[in-house]
Amino acid sequence: MGRKTVDLIGRFQGAIAATEEVQQHDKRVAELQAEIEELRGVNKDAEKQLTELRQLLSGQSGEQPIELKLIDPNPDQPRQTITEANIQKKMRSLDEHGQLMPIILIPTGDRYLLWDGELRWRAADRLGWPNLRAVFAPMPEDLHRKVLLGFLHQEGLNPLDRAAAIVKEVGLKTSFETSEILKLARSAVRQLERELQRNPQLPKLTEVVNASQKDQEAFLNRVNLREEQREVIAVLVDYQINPQTFTTRDLRMLDLPEDLQQAIRKGLDGSHALQIKRLSAKSLDTDEEGAFSARQQLIDKALQNGLTRDTLKIEIDALLITDNPPEKQQAGSRQLANLTKRLRQAKPWKWESKRRKKYETLLGRLEALLADTEETEE
Amino acid sequence: MNQIILSIIANAGGVGKSTLATHLAYDLAVRKKHSVALIDLDPQRSLDVFCGLEPAEPAQSITSVLSQDFKGEWPLATAWKIDKVSVCQGHQAIEQTARTLVIHPRGHYSLSDRLKKYPLPHEVVIVDCPATLGLLISNALAAATHIIIPLQLEPKAVQGAADVIQWYINQSLDLGLDPRPDLLGFVPSAYEAGTAMHRQLLEQLPVLAEQLNTKMYPHIRNSKEFVNASGQGLPLQIFRPGHKANDDFHEISNDLSRLING
Ligand SMILES: Nc1ncnc2c1ncn2[C@@H]1O[C@H](COP(=O)(O)OP(=O)(O)OP(=O)(O)O)[C@@H](O)[C@H]1O
Ligand SMILES: [Mg+2]
Numbered sequence: 001m002g003r004k005t006v007d008l009i010g011r012f013q014g015a016i017a018a019t020e021e022v023q024q025h026d027k028r029v030a031e032l033q034a035e036i037e038e039l040r041g042v043n044k045d046a047e048k049q050l051t052e053l054r055q056l057l058s059g060q061s062g063e064q065p066i067e068l069k070l071i072d073p074n075p076d077q078p079r080q081t082i083t084e085a086n087i088q089k090k091m092r093s094l095d096e097h098g099q100l101m102p103i104i105l106i107p108t109g110d111r112y113l114l115w116d117g118e119l120r121w122r123a124a125d126r127l128g129w130p131n132l133r134a135v136f137a138p139m140p141e142d143l144h145r146k147v148l149l150g151f152l153h154q155e156g157l158n159p160l161d162r163a164a165a166i167v168k169e170v171g172l173k174t175s176f177e178t179s180e181i182l183k184l185a186r187s188a189v190r191q192l193e194r195e196l197q198r199n200p201q202l203p204k205l206t207e208v209v210n211a212s213q214k215d216q217e218a219f220l221n222r223v224n225l226r227e228e229q230r231e232v233i234a235v236l237v238d239y240q241i242n243p244q245t246f247t248t249r250d251l252r253m254l255d256l257p258e259d260l261q262q263a264i265r266k267g268l269d270g271s272h273a274l275q276i277k278r279l280s281a282k283s284l285d286t287d288e289e290g291a292f293s294a295r296q297q298l299i300d301k302a303l304q305n306g307l308t309r310d311t312l313k314i315e316i317d318a319l320l321i322t323d324n325p326p327e328k329q330q331a332g333s334r335q336l337a338n339l340t341k342r343l344r345q346a347k348p349w350k351w352e353s354k355r356r357k358k359y360e361t362l363l364g365r366l367e368a369l370l371a372d373t374e375e376t377e378e
Numbered sequence: 379m380n381q382i383i384l385s386i387i388a389n390a391g392g393v394g395k396s397t398l399a400t401h402l403a404y405d406l407a408v409r410k411k412h413s414v415a416l417i418d419l420d421p422q423r424s425l426d427v428f429c430g431l432e433p434a435e436p437a438q439s440i441t442s443v444l445s446q447d448f449k450g451e452w453p454l455a456t457a458w459k460i461d462k463v464s465v466c467q468g469h470q471a472i473e474q475t476a477r478t479l480v481i482h483p484r485g486h487y488s489l490s491d492r493l494k495k496y497p498l499p500h501e502v503v504i505v506d507c508p509a510t511l512g513l514l515i516s517n518a519l520a521a522a523t524h525i526i527i528p529l530q531l532e533p534k535a536v537q538g539a540a541d542v543i544q545w546y547i548n549q550s551l552d553l554g555l556d557p558r559p560d561l562l563g564f565v566p567s568a569y570e571a572g573t574a575m576h577r578q579l580l581e582q583l584p585v586l587a588e589q590l591n592t593k594m595y596p597h598i599r600n601s602k603e604f605v606n607a608s609g610q611g612l613p614l615q616i617f618r619p620g621h622k623a624n625d626d627f628h629e630i631s632n633d634l635s636r637l638i639n640g
Binding site: 006007009011012014018022023026 | 533536537541543544547548551558575578579582585589590591592
């Protein structure tokens, strides 16, 4: 007469589940701690930030697979030197044991900034893995600033990414649309230039950029800007970006046609791109396709042989001149013939002095312009 | 030397907590030559019985240790005339103390705080707990480096042990214990080979241990001599030196000894 057995394991189901969960958590914390220890040896400053991140992490357990190509490395990565041997070792470990602990990512719009796990990220990429498991940490206030500052001012950062990052940051801080930001920045810079000319007592923009936050504020209160303009400029100077260079250099990158933007990402110099941009459907008097292939030829050349700025300019000038339609040249020369004739007939000595002065200045300018062009043509 | 603070926790009465505490203390002190302090958190003062001690005044008991003006003078009695075994005796007044601890900001950490601020010199501290989970057992958990769970092979006690596991995990998180005290393992207690229920449950223990990723110690056999020994205020090792059940505690004290010596 067998009595029913007491199901011991059944009674412990809840306890078993809780144990598994907490032990997995323990394992992750232990691994995280090991990594932190490792980082600690490399960079003492990182310690505080990582502690912060670790706290964030243990609080939330959301893990997700993220495509490797959506991940940007952290330019502020404390572990600056990653050797080939490190990568090989990590590749072996990933291959054998799989990914033990999630990498830490900071969401930045539709991409992710890699906060921790660069080695695993690189190794996984080499192994051809499509994605890695990740946990997410919000961007801590000062961390974001620090990372972005490092990013914006790193050597060899392509100007397009720099421009895009700046505009995005201004957008985040002010909630203006991109087009508004461009307009506001440009008008603010014009206004600032006027003010600086009028008032020599004001500090130069290069000084403002490197001043303390308090001094920057003081400056912005002294100059006459609209509130929206002030907001945009404040963000720029806070990130040590000269608003003048931003409008004259960075913003022009964003106006580049798509093919040139891509070329920049492949390594084309920003100023080269601006030169090549002169080859448009309009300036070549052709269709978009024609302009595209003309630009592509020069892009390839520049990327392959590293053309100097001067040779590039000469090639472009040549293209623009020979490709110019004869009618246009004729139209220009007809206008000139007409003008010379009228100038010859004019009697400036009979004019009132103000008008005569203007006439003389214009002649002088015309002379200077011609001298200048003759020089470059030779 | 690593000091081990071992709390014996169960969510059931009469499952052999105090028996385990005292027999382990004896084995560690006599066979393994470690100094041991026993702390009685049970208002029933069960250690007094097992150690043959007269009831202590509140000032000479654990209640004084947990009071706000404790200055580090641990009230310690010697058990069984063995110098290596000290007892911090229990007292009924600890229930009142527990009620005042509830409103104290560090009420759950009182024992832990005392043991940190005024460490006992002993290599092992064994904390014997009352039968029901509450503030006193939370204190035992917060103070512990290790816990051990006696498991009587009866349905009700089994349920209690399962509850203890979940409580231990959640409570450690709630108290922010970092690291969480290690679960040394389960000790099946008062095992009777002649009881079908005991046999059935014992068979399932290895699987359970594996699933919980912990150790299942050899069972402590059931013997009337345990009751007889406690009636004399003695451990079985003194009361019946050659008794087979005395060996049942060896593996636990061997493990503890290893932990102490690092
Ligand atoms: N292995 C055993 N064989 C026989 N009797 C035992 C055994 N272990 C304990 N006992 C007896 O069972 C009773 C309860 O044991 P013990 O006091 O150790 O349990 P406890 O869990 O501490 O109980 P409480 O919850 O009351 O504190 C005691 O009388 C004890 O002598
Ligand atoms: Mg007891």
